[in-house]
Amino acid sequence: MRASRLVQLLLLLQTRGRVSAPELAAELEVSVRTVYRDVEALSAAGVPVYSEPGRGGGIRLVDGYRTRLTGLTSEEADAVLLAGLPDAAADLGLGTVLATAQLKVLAALPPELRGRATRIAERVHIDAPGWFHRPEDTPTLATIADALWHDRRLDVRYGRKDGEVRRLLDPLGLVSKAGTWYLVARQGADIRSYRVSRILEAAPTGEFFGRPDDFDLATHWAAAQHEFARSMLRVRARCRIDVKHVRLLRLGFEPAAVAEALASMSEPDAAGWVVVTLAAESYPVLAHGILPLGEHAEILDPPELRAQLARTAAAMAERYGRRSSSDAPPI
Template sequence: MRASRLVQLLLLLQANGGSTAGELARELEVSVRTVYRDVEALSAAGVPVYSEPGRGGGVRLVDGYRTRLTGLTSDEADAVLLAGLPGAAADLGLGTVLATAQLKMLAALPPELRGRATRIAERVHIDMPGWFHRPDETPTLATIADAVWHDRRLAITYRRGDDAVERTVDPLGLVMKAGTWYLVARVRSDIRSYRASRIATAHLTGEPFDRPTDFDLAAHWQAAAADFGRSMLKVDAQCRIATAHLGLLRLMNDPAAVHAALATLGPTDPNGWADITIPSESYEVLTHALLPLANHVEVLAPPEFRAHLRTITEAMASRYRPT
């Protein structure tokens, strides 16, 4: 633990050019006395670090004691700082590793890039989950990640509704989708996806497995997500829509359905309306998707769904009719 703290202290000094003992103590979450002991330890190890007493003093490194990254442009420095997702790293048990890596990056940057890179963190924050989305509890995720990193088979218990199934899987990768983690794993010859929050238990078996040489995680996920989205679209309705309000279709909150609907959009007539076929996983879901469009959409078929919407809208009109 102390060795790790000494490295972090050195990196802080390289990144900041010097700090007071109090500032270092707060950053390292130790006492000021511990900071001075650590400074002495670094000095004894040959690191050119010294303390300056009084106002404006502090702990500093001898000028020039710093490694620098060469050939790194300002845009590249921005990209590296933006690449880190602290929440994701923490989920995977890599929060401290990410913080140390970014600290090393800042320590190694030339002064003219260090200030620019620091401004990125002050001005850009990446918040992955959508609005009103409560992050999943994923207590087994760090174990799953360990298996992914080291190509070790994993024994899991997966909750499926009220049931629980046990599987031994080859963990091929982890995907974060809108703030939700998924494990992509091979089960015998099949490749499946498991929502990490539904994995109740996960244990490393210690048994290695051979990772498929032709497996591309990003390509697999993209294809699987597209197939899943299409498989969910089991019903559709033929409609007329005011093209000026096509943006309201996105309230359906189902990109696959919106994409499929827009592919059927016909030409706009002189009144600004066009034919469109809108798919969904069920007519109940489609009802809630179309109601926000109000009088900017009209269902033409099937007749039973048209009648269903008429019943709902008449009931709404009756509720709001003056008494």
């Protein structure tokens, strides 16, 4: 552990120049006393490092000195790919490895490029999860990630709405979707996705497996997302909409449903209305989705959905016509 910290200290000094002991202590998560002990250890090992006392002083390397300890380990090389997603790296147990890898990359850059890279890191931050997203509890994630790195089969206990099931899975990839982790794994001949927060237990079986030669995680995930979105669109209705308000469909419908509606859209009639096919999970969901368009949309069929919206409109008209605005309670 100390050897790794000494390398990290050396790389910090090489990339940043003069650094105060308290700053180094905060970066390395150690005490100031430990920083000075580590500086003494580097000096004893022949590294030309020294301290400058007083205001504006700090710890620095002799001008012109550059270490050759910039080669990335295999774990650090893996972690670099997660450089824009520090939370994901931390979830996978690669947070410290990522920090060291980034230092090595910065140390290998010439001064002018190093400064540019540092400025970008100071000015751009990627926050992947959506607003109001609460991180899920994923106690099995570290075990799953370790099996993934080493191509080891997993015995998992998975929670579903109808109970729990056990599965033997070959982990092929992990995907973080808006802050939620999913495991893409092979079960028998099928490749499926499993929400990691629902994996109650995960244990390596001791068996290794061979990854499919033609498997590409990004391509598989994109296709699986598209297929899942389409599978949720179980009901359809024909609707006429004022073409000027078609854009409002995105307020009440999933992107896949909006895409299907736009693909089905007819040419505008003389009054500027178009006919589209709307899709949703159920008719109640479809009814709620069309409400934001108000008087700018009309369901044509099926008749039962048209009747449902007529009842909703009548109930709203009755409620809002019950009293004048002057009688309404203050907001």
